[in-house]
Amino acid sequence: xxxxxxxxxxxxxxxxxxxxxxxxxxxxxxxxxxxxxxxxxxxxxxxxxxxxxxxxxxxxxxxxxxxxxxxxxxxxxxxxxxxxxxxxxxxxxxxxxxxxxxxxxxxxxxxxxxxxxxxxxxxxxxxxxxxxxxxxxxxxxxxxxxxxxxxxxxxxxxxxxxxxxxxxxxxxxxxxxxxxxxxxxxxxxxxxxxxxxxxxxxxxxxxxxxxxxxxxxxxxxxxxxxxxxxxxxxxxxxxxxxxxxxxxxxxxxxxxxxxxxxxxxxxxxxxxxxxxxxxxxxxxxxxxxxxxxxxxxxxxxxxxxxxxxxxxxxxxxxxxxxxxxxxxxxxxxxxxxxxxxxxxxxxxxxx
Numbered sequence: 001x002x003x004x005x006x007x008x009x010x011x012x013x014x015x016x017x018x019x020x021x022x023x024x025x026x027x028x029x030x031x032x033x034x035x036x037x038x039x040x041x042x043x044x045x046x047x048x049x050x051x052x053x054x055x056x057x058x059x060x061x062x063x064x065x066x067x068x069x070x071x072x073x074x075x076x077x078x079x080x081x082x083x084x085x086x087x088x089x090x091x092x093x094x095x096x097x098x099x100x101x102x103x104x105x106x107x108x109x110x111x112x113x114x115x116x117x118x119x120x121x122x123x124x125x126x127x128x129x130x131x132x133x134x135x136x137x138x139x140x141x142x143x144x145x146x147x148x149x150x151x152x153x154x155x156x157x158x159x160x161x162x163x164x165x166x167x168x169x170x171x172x173x174x175x176x177x178x179x180x181x182x183x184x185x186x187x188x189x190x191x192x193x194x195x196x197x198x199x200x201x202x203x204x205x206x207x208x209x210x211x212x213x214x215x216x217x218x219x220x221x222x223x224x225x226x227x228x229x230x231x232x233x234x235x236x237x238x239x240x241x242x243x244x245x246x247x248x249x250x251x252x253x254x255x256x257x258x259x260x261x262x263x264x265x266x267x268x269x270x271x272x273x274x275x276x277x278x279x280x281x282x283x284x285x286x287x288x289x290x291x292x293x294x295x296x297x298x299x300x301x302x303x304x305x306x307x308x309x310x311x312x313x314x315x316x317x318x319x320x321x322x323x324x325x326x327x328x329x330x331x332x333x334x335x336x337x338x339x340x341x342x343x344x345x346x347x348x349x350x351x
Contacts, residue, residue: 025224044122047072050084054092058129062122070112074153074314077286079122083110153315156229161309162283163225164238165302167217168245169277173270176210177253181263203254211246218242234312245305248325251332252301258336277302288317301325 047067048055058064065076073081085091091107109130113123180203183189192202222238225231252273260266280293281302287293297303301324308321 025221044079044118044125045077046122046126047076047078047081048084049081050086050088052084052088054084054089055082061125073112073114076317077153077315079113079116079119080126081112082126083112085109153310153313154229154231156225156231157313158310158315159284160222160225160231160233161306161313162278162281163221164218164242164309165245165281165305166278166283167221168214168242168249168305169274169302171210171213171217172249172253173274174267175213176206176250177257178263178266178270180206180254180257181260181266184257184261185263207250207254210250211243214246215242237309237312241305241309244322244325245301248301248305248329251329255332255336259339276300281306282317286317299324301328 044061045063045065046058047065049067049070055064062079065078067076067078067081070081070083072078085108088107088109111123111126111130113119180189189199189202192199218238222231222233226233253270256266256269260269276296277300280287280296281300282288282297283302283306287297290297298318304318304321304324307316307318310316311321
């Protein structure tokens, strides 16, 4: 059974070769060419640490975000981070008032930036803003310290995680779930059920073949992204999320195939779910704060799988990357189990 399914899905399916291997590579080349410098079209984003009123003066020019630690400059894709010392407002007023006396003490401000070109621009703007305070008097009220942080995430790295999860969804929605439904219509599953070879074993073997498709497609794409765009993947992270993501979506696909009899309906539903999980999952852009889409992104599994892979590059927008996808697995399996129990009770009552 394994050999037969392997030949059908791998060796005889030209569609599988295109959608699971060639299409992800073409999509990456296209999107990276168009959006490789996407930050040029975005409003500058800065984070700040420390309570103060001064930061409100920056909100007209920047997207300002309060953060807890400097490391979030990469994790939240910020252009710069400003660290104010405690009681900044009070100390700044005192420094201005006592600037000509021996009691004068400068206040400290640290500016962190990354290697992105626009991060360097933001850093220069912030330096000029705080330096303008010092121009009010001959003495310096603000003592600046400018520090460069580690590299930021590139769009190639951002997109890499999306393609890996997209491969998982493609195998599930356009292969696993729809093909099981077609096998049902052809009567293949009914014939298998009349043999010593159980349907449960068939589903397990087919899921294993689908997992091999996913792994193979992700390995090919990982090699492509490494040699073409220099994306260095974290092997352990990728392995964990590929396996976990496969369990999540194959469980969902199994639920669809078990509950829906019409293959055409599964194909349509699979396309709808694929598009929703892709665009609301932040595959190509950060959608966390995008209104209704942002709310939807917090309850679908694709968001957390993609974000979990991106975390290995230092960028992440969510927490608890395993919790929501695990809930989807439990729901899918439980729903199928409950449905089978109801069907058996109805069948026994009709006897």
